[in-house]
Amino acid sequence: MSSVVDIYKKYQAQTFPYPSLLKIKKAIGCYIFDTNNKKYLDFVAGVSANSIGHSNKYITDAVKDQLDKYTHVMVYGEYIQKPQYELAKLLSENLPKSLSTSYFTNSGTEAIEGAMKLAKRISGRSEIIYFKGSYHGSTQGALSVMGNEYYKSKYRPLLPNCKQIIFNDIKSLENITKKTAAVIVETIQGGSGFKIANEDFLIELNKKCKQFNVQIIMDEIQTCYGRTGKLFGFENSPIVPDILCIAKGMGGGFPIGAFISSWENMNKLTFAPKLGHITTFGGHPISCVASLATLKFIIKNKLYEEINEKEILFKKLLVHKKIKKIRGKGLMLALDLFDNKSTNKIVELCMDDGLLLFFFLFNNSSIRITPPLTISKEEIKKGCEIILRNLDKI
Numbered sequence: 167m168s169s170v171v172d173i174y175k176k177y178q179a180q181t182f183p184y185p186s187l188l189k190i191k192k193a194i195g196c197y198i199f200d201t202n203n204k205k206y207l208d209f210v211a212g213v214s215a216n217s218i219g220h221s222n223k224y225i226t227d228a229v230k231d232q233l234d235k236y237t238h239v240m241v242y243g244e245y246i247q248k249p250q251y252e253l254a255k256l257l258s259e260n261l262p263k264s265l266s267t268s269y270f271t272n273s274g275t276e277a278i279e280g281a282m283k284l285a286k287r288i289s290g291r292s293e294i295i296y297f298k299g300s301y302h303g304s305t306q307g308a309l310s311v312m313g314n315e316y317y318k319s320k321y322r323p324l325l326p327n328c329k330q331i332i333f334n335d336i337k338s339l340e341n342i343t344k345k346t347a348a349v350i351v352e353t354i355q356g357g358s359g360f361k362i363a364n365e366d367f368l369i370e371l372n373k374k375c376k377q378f379n380v381q382i383i384m385d386e387i388q389t390c391y392g393r394t395g396k397l398f399g400f401e402n403s404p405i406v407p408d409i410l411c412i413a414k415g416m417g418g419g420f421p422i423g424a425f426i427s428s429w430e431n432m433n434k435l436t437f438a439p440k441l442g443h444i445t446t447f448g449g450h451p452i453s454c455v456a457s458l459a460t461l462k463f464i465i466k467n468k469l470y471e472e473i474n475e476k477e478i479l480f481k482k483l484l485v486h487k488k489i490k491k492i493r494g495k496g497l498m499l500a501l502d503l504f505d506n507k508s509t510n511k512i513v514e515l516c517m518d519d520g521l522l523l524f525f526f527l528f529n530n531s532s533i534r535i536t537p538p539l540t541i542s543k544e545e546i547k548k549g550c551e552i553i554l555r556n557l558d559k560i
């Protein structure tokens with residue numbers, strides 16, 4: 167008889183040669199349980215997606231309630247659905263006036279696709295500038311603006327007129343001209359291991375974009391919904407984007423994304439041609455109620471106010487001769503080791519010891535720490551103890 171691992175490997179498409187093979191039974195709060203009932207403290211949160219913990223009752227009640235009413239009834243935008251307009255309204259109430267109107271998608275990468283199309287419609291131009299080390303998703307538009315050649319070279323030709331420049335390099339911003347439709351930027355580069363955009367760099371970027379009427383598309387797919395200690399990452403900076411992309415933690419574990427801009431900008435997708443962006447399931451009512459519950463929970467409990475203290479606690483506890491530094495902000499932390507060959511080993515050892523950690527796409531000397539925002543100080547201490555005692559073993 168085939169084992170579960172054989173079935174998984176044979177019938178489910180594999181994109182990574184060495185998956186962890188953790189067999190999931192259930193997940194509650196900051197813990198995941200395997201099929202042998204072994205309990206793991208989760209410092210990954212589905213790669214920043216489970217912002218308020220696993221099986222949070224606030225979300226599951228909202229989802230169950232919506233399941234009893236209706237699920238999919240129509241393609242995006244045709245019918246008036248309370249989960250969608252309530253979420254759009256609450257987002258607008260928590261964003262600057264220029265970011266008033268949301269288009270809901272199924273994922274982050276689809277939000278990026280929509281934002282790139284919108285920038286073309288607003289500007290009438292096609293050039294998109296992106297940064298080395300950036301990750302915006304894996305579809306062909308998003309791949310065209312990925313700042314890593316290894317992952318894109320086999321998929322060429324990609325979109326024309328996409329130009330890579332250097333992150334945090336003010337001189338590089340001279341490439342922004344009147345031909346540019348948009349610059350796409352992360353406030354914290356996720357794939358590169360949580361590299362933060364410098365404030366003076368963002369100010370200069372903003373200045374250049376205003377000078378040439380270029381749209382700033384900000385990818386807040388990982389930083390949104392409180393992860394950096396503010397509801398949105400750009401609130402840590404002096405600039406406001408023209409188009410904001412959010413996803414991941416926005417759904418509290420359910421699939422949803424959004425690109426958000428002014429009503430006037432969004433209106434460009436309504437005419438000539440109409441149906442400027444189409445999706446069947448984007449803004450699914452179940453995902454929208456999950457996202458609404460997540461946002462309300464974060465605001466009601468002022469979760470973002472505790473993030474700074476939790477970041478400080480992590481940085482205070484994670485001191486070890488094998489740790490070079492801790493990068494990142496809020497609960498987006500990257501543990502940089504002196505010996506980059508040890509990252510796999512430490513993730514493996516910690517998993518055996520009941521703690522889940524994870525990797526970065528473009529940075530193999532760092533380890534990802536992105537627990538649910540609801541993690542307690544006791545749980546942080548417990549997880550850090552596991553990391554330290556396993557660092558002693560390597």
Ligand SMILES: Cc1ncc(COP(=O)(O)O)c(C=O)c1O
Nearest residue numbers: 273274275301302303356387388
């Ligand atoms: C910064 C950033 N942008 C875009 C994406 C793509 O989002 P999704 O995987 O939901 O398509 C991700 C996903 O990891 C991300 O971290």
